[in-house]
Amino acid sequence: MTEIFDKVKRPTEQQIQVADYSCEYCLQSDVNAVAQCLQCKRWYCNCATKSGSHIILHLIKSKHSQISLHEQNKVQITTIECYICEQKNMFTLGQVNVRVDEEENILILCRGCLPLKQSDKITWDSNDYEPLIRDKCIKEWLLGQGEKLNSRMVTLERINQYEEERKQKPQLKFEDFDRKGPNQQLKEVQLRYRDANHYQQVFSPLVKLEEEQDKQVKEGQVLQSVKVKWDLSLKKKRLAYFLYGGREEFDTNTLQGSEMQLSLKSGNSIWQSKGTVVKVINNEEICLELHQNDPPPNNTDEGYTVECIWVSTTFKRMQIGLKTFNLNESSTSNYIYKMILGRIDTLAPPTKVENIPQKLSAPNLPDLNVYQADAVKKALKSPLSLIQGPPGTGKTVTSATIVHQLVKALEKQKQRGQILVCAPSNIVVDQLAEKINKTGVKVVRLCSKTRESVSTTIEFLTLHNQVRSLDIPQYHQLQMFYELMDQQGELDQKDEQVFIRMRDEAEKEIIEQADVICTTCIGSADKRLKDMRFPFVLIDEATQAIEPECLLPMIKGAQHVILVGDHRQLGPVVQSREAASVGLDRSLFERLVQLGIRPVRLQVQYRMHPELTVFPSNTFYEGTLQNGVTISDRTHSGNFPWPNKQKPMIFINVQGQEQLSASGTSYLNTQEAVAVEQAVYYLYQNTVKLNKIGIITPYKGQRTYIISYLQRNGQLPYNQYRDIEVASVDGFQGREKDFIIISCVRSNDTQGIGFLTNPRRLNVTITRARFGLIIIGNARVLCKDNLWNNMLNHFKDLDLLMEGSLPNLKPSSMKFRPPQKFIPERRNNTMNGANDEKSVYSYAQTDNLNQFDHDLGDFPLTKGIRNSEFGFNFIPDTQAFVKVADQNEIRKNQDLKEIDQTNVINVGQYPSSIMQIGTFQNDLQLDV
Ligand SMILES: Nc1ncnc2c1ncn2[C@@H]1O[C@H](COP(=O)(O)OP(=O)(O)OP(=O)(O)O)[C@@H](O)[C@H]1O
Incomplete structure (x- = not known):
């Protein structure tokens, strides 16, 4: 109107x-x-x-x-x-x-x-x-x-x-x-592509947009009037330490390894030097290792300017990758090529991995549970597999076992084939490299040259350290060069040429001898891997990579690909709103799921107190998550005033007022910061170490505010708060803390709750805690969103919704509208090339004998009719029921054999979009 x-x-x-x-x-x-x-x-x-x-x-x-x-x-x-x-x-x-x-x-x-x-x-x-x-x-x-x-x-x-x-x-x-008029050139990301040229036509402009946005963001990061402390590293490199005060625009997650320029103006002359961020200390101090060793200006520690340097490598590599995929037919096998284009009905070639052993675990890793074993088996057999790992379900353990088994199988077959293991982020690559190495296979971790000075927990696996530690006569001169560099900082020009040649040779040799090469997706395009082919590729956290990034490890001759991730947790971070709006923020993993490939889901979680699992499991994983830890494993001895000691969770309703942060691009909420401080104090009083507490807040403005509020107004000595990690949701994905405090921030009359409405963000936020979860927010505002309303109902029903301040909390009398069935986000229900068909995600729980086979879930759907050709005949003589949401047990006690005879179950006749099919012990859920 x-x-x-x-x-x-x-x-x-x-x-x-x-x-x-x-x-x-x-x-x-x-x-x-x-x-x-x-x-x-x-x-x-x-x-x-x-x-x-x-x-x-x-x-x-x-x-x-x-x-x-x-x-x-x-x-x-x-x-x-x-x-x-x-x-x-x-x-x-x-x-x-x-x-x-x-x-x-x-x-x-x-x-x-x-x-x-x-x-x-x-x-x-x-x-x-x-x-x-x-x-x-x-x-x-x-x-x-x-x-x-x-x-x-x-x-x-x-x-x-x-x-x-x-x-x-x-x-x-x-x-x-x-x-x-509007920019018409952008094409939407598709489910299927005609060919690799079409694929490149769609993605190339989106990568360009993202590049421009990234450049703008990085180049806008400038600190003025900075005071610098100088030091020398063990390798005699010049180090500059300076405070950045947790400034909002500096993204702590990507700060390490990034390039910065330090400059000082005096009169008409400018001194400047570039360097790499080698350390970020307590979210407030940066340590920059300078590239040049010439001394800084005399007698001045103050008045410096620090600027981030934008590097285009990531984007150039993605563009080259798209071009290679388009022009080089042998960049992947024909099957992988077709799958990437979305032709998921392509017949899979026979597996190249023979003699898969009965026992699928790997040395020095836990024995696999049934779901993990199933995932490993499928990953070895199938040329393309998706493994979905909900929070804490052992994705890394499973991935490391797959890689170990692949190496062993290839050894047995006397087939030489190195395995390329990638992930979008350096942290995940490090974790995975460490676990794979534990299983006894030869691993090398390839870092970009700029990150070589950033210290990691797996230094001994990195290529640059392996080269330095080569103790063979052939490379004695190389070691001498390294020692010389440590003493004097750099080599003369002639020596440097010889050094580079010898180092490159040594690097090549080590890479060639490794069974497994671990690097980031972008790192897989490093020139040191240029002429190498990798038929076997595993990509962890694949749901956090944009497609052109995920493509890079695959275009090195991939024939057998394993993608591990969870499309119900946060997806790739895309900075350009325009590119995200046409689909750049959807991962290849997610697209393949939408096309109908059913991921194998890991279902036993080893992180959370069982009570903390209930809501995320029911909401995001169809109730399938089981607990690999018991209540006593996750009960803390302290005496924190939980409303119910058996259920270490609480929602504290705070009626604060949100404010825009100093940059105008984020929010903060001062009243919630007060409640956060109290929660930290009471946890500390109850014997929780501060480094076991994580504070998650979705807004950078609140993160900065909480850090300074704790230090200025906290009841504990100022420097103790440095042990607490205060981070965004994105910064916590894939990580955990014993206790998590969440500050929701949004509290207004008309503006809504912004990106808190994203279900995946909520899922990640509430699944990081091992022992206890404290949520602080304005329930009246949050309950306007259906999913938050569901969660508030859950807390209310358990008498865990409280008001007031710790330790004198009182039950809240707030009432919420009844919960509504939440259907995890799906963008497009198409499958097998026809728009009138629906995609199916099916999930199975193990029966009490632990013999449930995941193959039961493979039900291709055609035109709303589910064909049971792979189906129920695996369960002999059991009774089944079909349940439709809101209309319980429509076809109760149906004999499975009967279904088998007709060979079809008509799912189209049911009015609801959620259906469960299963036996009494086994629940198989379908979103149809
Ligand atoms: N089969 C198993 N038996 C016992 N413990 C296990 C098993 N699998 C994994 N774990 C334990 O669960 C914890 C989480 O495992 P892992 O780090 O592999 O999970 P993840 O899925 O990668 O975690 P995230 O959700 O953080 O990405 C680890 O402590 C690991 O040892």
Whole structure:
């Protein structure tokens, strides 16, 4: 209705009176509703839209933060700044009511000055403090909302696109941009591709977009007026230590190994040196190892500038990979080629792995459970397999066992074949390399040259360390060169040439002799592996890689591929919103699942207290997760005030107010930070070591705020808080802590809960804790989302929803609407090339004899009819039931043989989208 009304009543652009202070986007010209951005000098209005006012949207998108008002405006103020320190960042400014000489007034203060001492004349109550920006609009007393009818229509999407483009072209006017119309060139990511050329046509522009975004983000990371401490490394390299204060824009996850430039201006000359981040200490200090060894300027430790250096290697490699896949027919086997293109009905070639042993475990790893054994067996047999590992179910153990068994099988067959093992992140590659090495096979870990100085737990496996430790006469001269470099920092030009030649030879030899080469997906395109072919490829955390990244290890001749991951946890991080919106954020693993390939699911989890498993298992894994740990394995001896000691979980309802963080691009919530501090304190009081606690918050702004709040206001000595890890959800994926405290942050009337609605983010967040889980959030706001409402119901039903402050919590009287069935996100229900067919995910639980065979789940569906040709005949003489959600047991006690005779079960006749088929002991769930 509003839309139609707007279209009818709004004036044409020609009718709108334009002034030199009109809003850049919508041309609003009310002097009481427009403000000027002090950084780019353009005007924007404060008219409320659902996504925020134009001035605030502009500040957020352009990373600007200061404004002034029109001189003829009603409040008669033009400069907006903190009364005490005069700083002008709108995102940190707020208002308090004050009394000045008996008169009531409003004072503008920044968050930093709020706790400062007040004068005799002016007093305020900090509890009255409210940010100047609420729901992404400036408070109306300060800047009006204007009359909508005097402006033109603009969409948020166009504003986003414009601000993106303006980063490259600062002079660009919105009007000129808008006239050009939307960017039509992007093609959506598909389920299937005609050929590899089509594949490249779709992905190449998306990689380019991502590259541009990454460049912008990295190059925008600059620290000014930095104080540096100098040191020398053992290898006589110059080290610069400096604080970065956990600044939001520095991504701690990717900081290690990244390149930075340090510079110092004095008079007309500039000293500068590039280096690699070799250490990040307690989320606040960076150690940069400089590439050049020339001394820093004398007598100055202060006034340096630090800039991130953007490197294009990742993106270049992905582009070359796409091209290779397109042009080089032998880059993969024909079967793998077709599978990547989505032709999943291609007949699989016979397996190359013979004599698969009965006992599938590997030395120095735990004995496999039935699901893990099943996954290993399938991975060895099949030229392409997907293994889904829900949280803590032993993905790494399973992957390491597969690699071990492959090496052994190839040895037995006297077949030379090295195995390439990759993952998107360095941490995962290290963990996997360590486990594979434990099984007794020869592993080499290939790191990029820039990461060689970053220390890891598996130093002894890295190629550069293996080269250094070569103790054979042939390489004695090489070792001498290394010693010389350690003593004097570098070699002369002649020696360096000889050194490089010898090092390259040694590297080649070690790589060639290894059974297994572990590196990141991007690292697999390293020139040291250039001419090598790898028929066997395993990719761990494959659900966290974008497709062109996952492609890289496979285009080195892959014939047998194992993808391990979990498409119900967080997917790849894509920075370009535009690229993500057309599907770059979907992994190859997820696409193959959508096409109908059923992953083998690991189902026994070894991380969480069994009570912590219930909600995630029921919500994200159809109730299939079982516990490999007992309640007593996961009961902590301390006396934390859990509402129910048998169930170490709690939701503390805090009615805080969210605020935009200083960068304007994130949020913080001060009341939740107070509750987090209390929770940490009580855990500590109850014998929990601080390094066993993790604080997860989805917003970088809150992360930064919590770190500084704990250090400034915590009840424990300041430096003890360094032991606690405060990280984003993404930073915790694949990791765990004994106790996890979650600060949800979002708390507002109209803005919603943003990316908290992402089910995968929730899944990862609540599955990191081993012993106990504390969630702090505003239940009234969170329950607007169905999935959060389900979780709040779960806490409420168990009497674990509380209010107040620790240790005097009281049960909350809040009521929630009834839970709704949550169906894990699926983007497109197509299968086998026909759009009218549905995809099936089936999941099996073991029976009480542990003999359940996963093959039972392989039911190809055609046109809604499930064909049972692989099916029930594996379970002799058992009774079965078919259950449809909300309508229990429609076909109870059906004899399986009968189903077998008819050979079909018509799933189309049931009205619901969820169906369970199973025996009394075995549940087999299908989302249809
Ligand atoms: N079959 C098993 N028997 C006993 N313990 C096991 C078994 N498999 C895995 N574990 C244990 O479970 C823990 C998690 O295993 P692993 O690190 O392989 O899991 P993961 O799935 O990779 O974890 P994440 O969810 O963090 O990625 C480890 O301590 C491991 O030793």
